[in-house]
Amino acid sequence: xxxxxxxxxxxxxxxxxxxxxxxxxxGIDQAALYPLFTPExxxxxxxxxxxxxxxxxxxxxxVKARKPR
Amino acid sequence: MGRDLMFQQEIKDTVQQAYAxxxxxxxxxxxxxxxxxxxxxxxPPGAVEWALGVGNPVxxxxxxxxxxxxxxxxxxxxxxILAARRVGPEGHAIGLDVLEEMCERGRAHAAQAxxxxxxxxxxxxxxxxxxxxxxxxxxxxxxxLNLSARKSRALAEIYRVLGxxxxxxxxxxxxxxxxxxxxxxxxxxxAG
Numbered sequence: 001x002x003x004x005x006x007x008x009x010x011x012x013x014x015x016x017x018x019x020x021x022x023x024x025x026x027g028i029d030q031a032a033l034y035p036l037f038t039p040e041x042x043x044x045x046x047x048x049x050x051x052x053x054x055x056x057x058x059x060x061x062x063v064k065a066r067k068p069r
Numbered sequence: 070m071g072r073d074l075m076f077q078q079e080i081k082d083t084v085q086q087a088y089a090x091x092x093x094x095x096x097x098x099x100x101x102x103x104x105x106x107x108x109x110x111x112x113p114p115g116a117v118e119w120a121l122g123v124g125n126p127v128x129x130x131x132x133x134x135x136x137x138x139x140x141x142x143x144x145x146x147x148x149x150i151l152a153a154r155r156v157g158p159e160g161h162a163i164g165l166d167v168l169e170e171m172c173e174r175g176r177a178h179a180a181q182a183x184x185x186x187x188x189x190x191x192x193x194x195x196x197x198x199x200x201x202x203x204x205x206x207x208x209x210x211x212x213x214l215n216l217s218a219r220k221s222r223a224l225a226e227i228y229r230v231l232g233x234x235x236x237x238x239x240x241x242x243x244x245x246x247x248x249x250x251x252x253x254x255x256x257x258x259x260a261g
Contacts, residue, residue: 048249
């Protein structure tokens with residue numbers, strides 16, 4: 001899910017003051033630390049994602065929003 | 070094997086089966102990337118071992134003593150326990166997880182942390198939260214919304230359980246552009 005899509009879904013749910021920050025790159029080496037990513041999918045990622053993008057496949061973010069009073 | 074389309078129930082089943090099958094979380098290596106030394110000292114080793122998040126929502130959530138906080142997709146309970154420390158015994162920390170075994174782990178870890186008196190773990194789905202409307206001050210989650218095949222429904226449910234002025238603070242992964250189809254359609258990638 002793209003960041004703008006995430007923020008849009010929050011706004012459509014009724015939230016206001018949507019804030020996105022704390023951006024952190026998430027790469028294949030990071031994904032490999034999680035048992036939910038099988039060795040097979042890690043291998044597929046290493047094979048199919050260009051080498052210069054493998055350190056930043058996704059972005060970790062913090063998303064904050066508020067329900068109106 | 071990749072497929073062009075995975076239906077909602079199939080995604081849900083895939084995610085639940087993947088989480089039910091693992092025997093540990095990301096462990097200390099993952100936890101040390103997300104939490105400070107001080108934060109890790111506030112939770113028992115088992116909760117650290119089961120860390121599966123992608124960020125540190127409690128650090129950003131500005132929790133206050135006495136608040137009711139809901140941790141959506143609480144897993145082994147690391148964020149629920151940190152949240153329980155922030156809201157204190159006059160507050161209430163609720164972990165919600167679809168897997169009963171995760172809830173049991175969370176309860177055990179909360180007891181080891183000494184916060185069980187104001188912390189509970191409920192089995193339930195983020196798309197159908199078993200709490201009354203307006204009963205939560207702050208909702209947090211950590212790498213969980215992306216697991217839902219019905220993200221808008223999950224957000225609507227969180228909105229419902231929050232009281233007026235209630236806040237949401239979520240850590241998650243975003244992806245700009247397209248992943249290769251072999252990755253995007255892989256069941257393991259959905260669960261991860």
